[in-house]
Amino acid sequence: MKFFIDTANLQDIEEAQALGVLDGVTTNPSLMAKEGITGKQNILNHYLAICNIVEGDVSAEVISTDFEGMVREGEELAALHPQIVVKLPMIGDGVKACKYFSSKGIRTNVTLVFSAGQALLAAKAGATYVSPFLGRLDDVSTDGMHLISEIREIYDNYGYQTQILSASVRHTMHIINCAKIGSDIMTGPLSAIKGLLKHPLTDIGLKQFVEDAKKMNL
Ligand code: E4P
Secondary structure: OEEEEEOOOHHHHHHHHHHOOOOEEEOOHHHHHHOOOOOHHHHHHHHHHHHHHOOOEEEEEOOOOOHHHHHHHHHHHHHHOOOEEEEEEOOHHHHHHHHHHHHOOOOEEEEEEOOHHHHHHHHHOOOOEEEEEHHHHHHOOOOHHHHHHHHHHHHHHHOOOOEEEEEOOOOHHHHHHHHHHOOOEEEEOHHHHHHOOOOHHHHHHHHHHHHHHHOOOO
16 A cells, blocks of 8 residues: 655655655645645745655645636646646536546546545546545544445446545554555555554563663674
C-alpha cells in the first residue's frame, strides 16, 4: 500500500520523506489555508516546493465549482509540474471535468467521496484516484472502513483502474485496516504514519540490547 501524507506543511513532508516511506502528498484548500499561504502565485510556488521534496504524485485541488472554472484551473495546475494531480470535487461538474481531463491523459483525484455510488461514477469518468473520506464518515457514526471494502469489491468486479486513495485517515488502525482491505493508497497526517513505529516491547527490547552491548566492550 502506498503512503501519502495529507498536509501542506513542508516540515512534515520533509520528515515523512526522510523516513523513506513516502509515496506522495495530498492537499486541500483547508490544509493550504492552515499554512497561511495566500495569493495565487504563492500557492503555485508552494505546490512546486512540495514537488521538490517528494518524488510521487501531489494532489492540488481546484477552487472552482463549475466545469469551465475547474478545467481552467486544472489545466494550469497540471502544467505547473509533472507530479501534480488535479483534485476535483465529487459533484456533477467535477465528474464532467474528470472525464475531460482523463480523455486528455491528465491525472485526477476525485475528492469528497462518501458513498460507493460516487466512487463508481469517479471510476467511470476515468479518475486516476478516488478519495473516500474515512474519518469524516466515522465522525457521523457511519463505518468509513465499510465504504473502502465496498469500493474495493466494485472496482475488482469490473477491473476499474482507478486507485482507491483512502483519505481522512486519522490514526494507525485506519492505516492497518486500509491495508487489510486492499486500499491502494492511504493519505493521513504525519502523526498517524509515525504512530505505526510505536510498540513498548520494541523500546524495552532495544534498551536491554543497548545495555548488554556495553558488556561486550566493543
Ligand atoms: C483528502 O484528500 C483530504 O485532504 C483529507 O484526507 C481530509 O481529511 P480530514 O477529514 O482529516 O480533514
